[in-house]
Amino acid sequence: MLRYALLGILNYSPMNGYELKQFMDNSTSHFWHAKLSQIYTTLKTLEEEGLLVSTIEAQQERPDKRIYTITDAGRGALRAWLEQPLTEIEPAKDTLMLKLFFSAQVSKETILTQLRLQRALYAQVAEQFGALAEITQMPRSPELAKDALLWEATRSLGERLIVVYLGWLDDTIKLVDTQF
Amino acid sequence: MLRYALLGILNYSPMNGYELKQFMDNSTSHFWHAKLSQIYTTLKTLEEEGLLVSTIEAQQERPDKRIYTITDAGRGALRAWLEQPLTEIEPAKDTLMLKLFFSAQVSKETILTQLRLQRALYAQVAEQFGALAEITQMPRSPELAKDALLWEATRSLGERLIVVYLGWLDDTIKLVDTQF
DNA sequence: ATTATCATGTAAAAGGTTACATGATTTG
C-alpha cells in the first residue's frame, strides 16, 4: 500500500525519500505511516517498475539527493488504484485491546498504569491535531480546493477517533478502578 | 503478536487450530484477526519454542485433530507480555483514508459510490455488535467476572468506533455531495 | 557535549497474505 501513498504524494511534486517521510509524518501519519527504510526500498522498486524516475542532485558535504518524479505509467497505476473500490472494511489491529482482553489475572494496578499511560499518549496526539486543523483548513489556491476538502475530511475522522479513544479510556479507567 | 492471542486463548482451554480461528472470529476480530494459515504456522513455532504442546485426537472420516495445550513456559511468556506496558499508541492503517486523501482528481460519483459502499459494510458490522453484547454481558461464573468485565470493555470501544465511523461517513457523503 | 536534522542505503528477520492441496459431511 505504501507504493500508492508515495505515488500520490509524488503526483503533487517531485521529492526525495527524506522529504517523502516528512510529508507523510505531517499529513497522513494518523492513517498511514512508514519508516524511512521502507520508503527507500519501495521507491527503488517503483523505479524498477517504471512508475517513477529519479535524478541525482549533487550536494557538497551532505549525501547527494535522489529526487523521484512520477511517470505517466505511475499516474496510470495511481489512478487505477484510486478508482478501484474497496469492498471490505479495514481489519483492525489494536495491541492495547488484545492485552486488555487477556488481562484478567493481571493486577489492577498494572492495568490502571497501562490505561493511564495510553491516556497521556492519546492526549498528546489530540494536541497535535489542533495544529493539523490549521493546515488543512487554511485557504488555498482554487486548484487545490478539492484536495483541501478531502484532506480536511480525513483529519476530521482522525480527530473524532481520538475523542472516542480518550472518552473510552476515561470510562475504562473508572470502571477498572471501581469494579475490577 | 498473534502468538500472544493464541497463548491467551489456550490459557482458557486446550484447542485445535480450527477452533482457535473460530474463537477469534467470535471475540477478538474487531481488534485482532488472523487467517487459518497463519494460525497453523504460529502454533507450530510456539510448540517448537516449548510454549505449547500438542496431542493428536484421532477422528474417523475427518483429518485428525491436533490439540494444543499451553505449558508453564507458555504461561510465563504470556504473563511477561501482559505485564510489559505499551509505551506507544497503535499506528493506524486505514486504506479508505489513504484513497480519499489522494482522490481530488477522481470523479465525485466514484468517491460517493466508495463512501456509500463502506457505509453499508460498517452498518453490517454494527449489527453484529449487538450479538456480541449479548455474549459479553451475559452473567457468568464468579471466576470469570474479571474476564467478562474486560471483554465488555473491549467490545464497548469497538462499538463506539463503529458509531464514529458511521457518523463520519454520513457527514462526509453529505459534504462531498454538496461541496466537492 | 549531546541531540536533532539532513541524507542515503542494505541486510536480516518477523509478520502476514494468497494460493495450493485434499476430502468427507452437512445444510440449503
Next chain:
DNA sequence: CAAATCATGTAACCTTTTACATGATAAT
C-alpha cells in the same frame, strides 16, 4: 446440486520492522 463446515498443512510471496553503516551541520 451447490455451498458451507470441518480439518490440516505447505510454499511462495509481499509487507513491514529492526538493526546496521556513515557522517556533517545546527541547535540546545
